[in-house]
Amino acid sequence: MEKSLYQKLKLGIFVITGTIFFILGVYFIGDKQNMFGNSYHIYATFNNTNGLKPGNNVRYSGINVGTVKEIVMVSDTLIVVKISIEKDITKHIKTDAKCAITSDGLVGSMIINILPGYQSQNSITQGDTIRSSSRIRTDEMLQTLSVTNENAALLTGELLAITKEISAGKGIIGNMLKDSTMSKDLKEIITHLKNTSAASTTTIIQLNKILSSLDQKDNIVGILRDTATASKVKNIIVNVEKSSRDLDVVIKHFDETILNANQTITNVKEGKGALNYLSNDPRLVRKIDQTMSHLDSTVLHIDNAGIKLNENLEALKNTWLLRGYFKKLEKEKNESE
Amino acid sequence: MNDIQNSTNKIVVIKDLVKSYGEHKVLNGFNMELFEGETVVIMGKSGSGKSVMIKCLIGLESHDSGTITIMNKNLDKMDADTLNDIRTEVGFLFQGSALYDSMSVRENLEFPLRRHIGKFGKIGDATPLVMEALESVGLPQTIDLMPEELSGGMKRRIALARTLILKPKIILYDEPTTGLDPITSKEIVLLMKSIQEKYKTSSIVITHDVDCARFIADRMILLIDGINYIMGTYLELSQSEDPKVKAFFKQ
Amino acid sequence: MKPNNILIAPIRSFFVETGELAYFAGRFFREIFRRPFEFKELLKQCYNMGNRSMLLVGVTGFIIGLVFTLQSRPKMIELGAVAWLPSMVSISIIREIGPIITALICAGRIGSGIGAELGAMRVTEQIDAMEVSGTNPFKFLVVTRILATTLMIPLLVIMSDAVALFGSFLIENIKGDVSFTLYFDEVFRALKYSDLVPSTIKTFFFGFAIGLVGCYKGYYCKHGTVGVGLTANAAVVEASMVVFIIDFAAVLITDIFYSI
Numbered sequence: 001m002e003k004s005l006y007q008k009l010k011l012g013i014f015v016i017t018g019t020i021f022f023i024l025g026v027y028f029i030g031d032k033q034n035m036f037g038n039s040y041h042i043y044a045t046f047n048n049t050n051g052l053k054p055g056n057n058v059r060y061s062g063i064n065v066g067t068v069k070e071i072v073m074v075s076d077t078l079i080v081v082k083i084s085i086e087k088d089i090t091k092h093i094k095t096d097a098k099c100a101i102t103s104d105g106l107v108g109s110m111i112i113n114i115l116p117g118y119q120s121q122n123s124i125t126q127g128d129t130i131r132s133s134s135r136i137r138t139d140e141m142l143q144t145l146s147v148t149n150e151n152a153a154l155l156t157g158e159l160l161a162i163t164k165e166i167s168a169g170k171g172i173i174g175n176m177l178k179d180s181t182m183s184k185d186l187k188e189i190i191t192h193l194k195n196t197s198a199a200s201t202t203t204i205i206q207l208n209k210i211l212s213s214l215d216q217k218d219n220i221v222g223i224l225r226d227t228a229t230a231s232k233v234k235n236i237i238v239n240v241e242k243s244s245r246d247l248d249v250v251i252k253h254f255d256e257t258i259l260n261a262n263q264t265i266t267n268v269k270e271g272k273g274a275l276n277y278l279s280n281d282p283r284l285v286r287k288i289d290q291t292m293s294h295l296d297s298t299v300l301h302i303d304n305a306g307i308k309l310n311e312n313l314e315a316l317k318n319t320w321l322l323r324g325y326f327k328k329l330e331k332e333k334n335e336s337e
Numbered sequence: 338m339n340d341i342q343n344s345t346n347k348i349v350v351i352k353d354l355v356k357s358y359g360e361h362k363v364l365n366g367f368n369m370e371l372f373e374g375e376t377v378v379i380m381g382k383s384g385s386g387k388s389v390m391i392k393c394l395i396g397l398e399s400h401d402s403g404t405i406t407i408m409n410k411n412l413d414k415m416d417a418d419t420l421n422d423i424r425t426e427v428g429f430l431f432q433g434s435a436l437y438d439s440m441s442v443r444e445n446l447e448f449p450l451r452r453h454i455g456k457f458g459k460i461g462d463a464t465p466l467v468m469e470a471l472e473s474v475g476l477p478q479t480i481d482l483m484p485e486e487l488s489g490g491m492k493r494r495i496a497l498a499r500t501l502i503l504k505p506k507i508i509l510y511d512e513p514t515t516g517l518d519p520i521t522s523k524e525i526v527l528l529m530k531s532i533q534e535k536y537k538t539s540s541i542v543i544t545h546d547v548d549c550a551r552f553i554a555d556r557m558i559l560l561i562d563g564i565n566y567i568m569g570t571y572l573e574l575s576q577s578e579d580p581k582v583k584a585f586f587k588q
Numbered sequence: 589m590k591p592n593n594i595l596i597a598p599i600r601s602f603f604v605e606t607g608e609l610a611y612f613a614g615r616f617f618r619e620i621f622r623r624p625f626e627f628k629e630l631l632k633q634c635y636n637m638g639n640r641s642m643l644l645v646g647v648t649g650f651i652i653g654l655v656f657t658l659q660s661r662p663k664m665i666e667l668g669a670v671a672w673l674p675s676m677v678s679i680s681i682i683r684e685i686g687p688i689i690t691a692l693i694c695a696g697r698i699g700s701g702i703g704a705e706l707g708a709m710r711v712t713e714q715i716d717a718m719e720v721s722g723t724n725p726f727k728f729l730v731v732t733r734i735l736a737t738t739l740m741i742p743l744l745v746i747m748s749d750a751v752a753l754f755g756s757f758l759i760e761n762i763k764g765d766v767s768f769t770l771y772f773d774e775v776f777r778a779l780k781y782s783d784l785v786p787s788t789i790k791t792f793f794f795g796f797a798i799g800l801v802g803c804y805k806g807y808y809c810k811h812g813t814v815g816v817g818l819t820a821n822a823a824v825v826e827a828s829m830v831v832f833i834i835d836f837a838a839v840l841i842t843d844i845f846y847s848i
Binding site for chain 3: 005007009010011014015019026
Binding site: 392395397417421422424425427429431432433434435436437438439448449451499503 | 705708709712713714716717718719720721722723724
């Protein structure tokens with residue numbers, strides 16, 4: 001039962017050394033637990049670790065998946081961070097994943113955040129190096145922000161001026177803004193007028209040509225004796241009739257247009273709304289006046305042409321050569337009536 | 338007395354007992370025999386190894402060599418259970434009473450019965466035994482007191498009652514009168530004598546109190562230098578011419 | 589074998605004592621499975637230790653929780669993290685402060701008590717008396733006491749943790765305005781099984797160590813009444829040391845299982 005001193009001494013030494021080895025063993029196992037193969041080591045390079053320390057957490061999609069094991073400064077701008085990651089997780093992390101150093105909350109320590117990659121099909125494995133995206137530091141962010149702010153201030157200033165002018169009714173936009181339908185109508189009217197005047201001018205020119213050709217020839221009788229000429233003349237007359245009919249239409253159109261124009265002009269003269277400006281624009285007014293005078297003179301010409309045509313027709317009737325024809329024509333007319 | 342001495346029934350035999358602490362040999366070949374019904378007083382100076390001897394006898398201390406035989410059983414080759422069986426036959430009155438401070442007198446007296454429930458029935462039935470033991474030391478009224486409420490002499494008597502409760506064949510007294518005033522010492526010695534007669538026990542008494550020794554000793558052994566230096570009745574020893582024995586009695 | 593060198597002697601005695609302690613522990617494990625079992629005495633010891641230490645441990649735990657919160661609160665406000673206070677306090681108390689403070693208090697209270705009691709029983713020969721009267725004192729005195737500390741100290745630690753959290757809540761409630769439900773909701777949200785289980789397991793070892801050292805010291809007490817005082821003293825010092833070593837080892841082991 002009773003143990004000798006030597007036995008006690010031996011057991012004592014054994015117990016103490018055993019305890020020391022146990023604690024050391026546990027310590028080193030705790031330190032190098034990755035040797036037991038439940039995690040992989042991967043690497044990431046940074047040029048600024050923002051106060052990252054060994055033992056800090058590593059997160060992937062918000063899950064703690066590992067810890068920072070070692071931070072080695074390779075060169076003056078390159079720091080290699082050794083990360084241990086649980087083996088089970090590594091199959092979800094693709095080789096094109098990126099990592100960034102961020103802060104874990106307000107007073108928290110720094111963490112490495114692995115952002116998932118989407119292109120690669122291959123998972124990371126032992127010893128891989130993953131890309132790092134350098135974290136934008138707060139002061140840099142603030143600098144960029146201040147430049148943006150200055151630009152924004154300038155922009156808003158100019159915008160303010162523009163809006164002021166617009167609201168004051170200056171410029172086309174202002175006008176458009178104030179009465180867009182009116183100005184559109186005006187534009188339409190003006191183009192309409194232009195087209196109409198151009199068309200009537202060509203008609204009048206043609207008429208003048210015909211008439212002048214009729215007036216000019218002294219030996220017209222000789223020509224008319226020819227039946228071909230007679231049929232030609234007949235054609236001409238038919239044409240003239242047609243033309244006069246057309247002219248009627250044109251003139252009716254003109255009447256409408258003039259009515260419209262008059263309406264517009266009265267509106268303008270009364271100075272309603274935005275047309276204040278339009279009426280005050282001398283060029284436009286002048287243009288309208290010109291158009292009007294043009295119209296007047298055109299109408300005058302047409303009147304003249306009509307009179308002359310009637311005169312010509314009377315003269316033709318009285319000509320002996322064509323008397324029979326006209327009588328026949330009258331007869332047919334009477335018969336049909 | 339003669340019939341006791343002539344009896345061949347040696348209840349305790351100690352032969353060549355050697356016990357040393359470190360290099361200091363406390364016992365160096367001690368021999369003694371105890372006959373049934375006899376009271377042997379072992380005397381010696383303080384530190385002469387009396388207490389060590391008696392503790393070796395009951396197995397509280399292990400001895401280096403020699404043999405101890407109690408009731409024809411060798412203590413050396415004994416397993417714990419047999420040793421405990423022997424111990425129920427051997428009462429031991431300790432020097433300082435050794436009452437359990439945390440227990441009442443009743444619990445103190447019941448404590449030795451714990452191991453021997455089969456022998457005495459259930460613990461709950463122990464009250465008559467406790468009362469009997471207490472009455473034999475003359476203190477039945479203290480049954481529900483705590484040891485701290487008792488005087489030194491009463492404690493010694495309760496301790497004696499506790500030794501008696503198992504009705505041992507042998508009682509070992511370790512300095513039964515130490516630390517007590519002469520009158521109480523006298524009472525204790527008288528009590529020892531009466532118990533001796535009542536229960537017919539054999540006793541080994543260790544003391545350096547000569548008066549006590551003279552009163553109860555059938556035989557005396559003087560323990561000097563680790564051996565049983567001289568043995569005899571009180572009269573024989575007190576008249577011895579041996580200088581060491583003389584020196585002892587002069588004290 | 590005699591110590592002959594002033595340097596070697598203490599080292600040698602240190603190793604010898606450790607060896608004795610190891611044998612003592614071995615004997616405990618041998619005896620624990622041997623009949624008879626001292627259930628009554630075990631219950632008595634459990635009651636004694638739990639009951640005697642409850643007030644002291646409770647008051648200490650309460651004050652620890654109170655002071656800890658009071659001290660950390662201004663700093664947390666400075667960091668703007670006063671809402672984290674319940675979780676921080678609870679984790680510190682459950683994981684380390686509660687167990688270690690309670691264990692040290694119990695090393696002082698129970699360890700010294702056991703050391704002194706057994707020491708006194710040894711020097712007044714009560715242990716010898718037990719042995720003589722056929723009762724195995726090791727089983728009756730030592731096994732019951734070590735078992736009692738092993739079982740009671742975890743309970744005391746849990747109580748101390750609870751009282752400390754309550755003290756912490758009280759300060760939070762007085763200084764701020766946190767309701768009882770909110771505070772303890774925060775506390776339980778912060779706590780995980782990995783906080784609670786290892787720290788509870790280690791308290792069993794604390795209890796075992798306190799009981800073992802106290803009993804060993806008392807059981808082999810020497811040098812009379814002066815020795816009893818020395819024994820009680822040594823029991824406290826050595827029990828505290830062993831508690832610290834166990835705590836250190838426990839933290840390292842916990843680290844292996846619960847890190848990452």
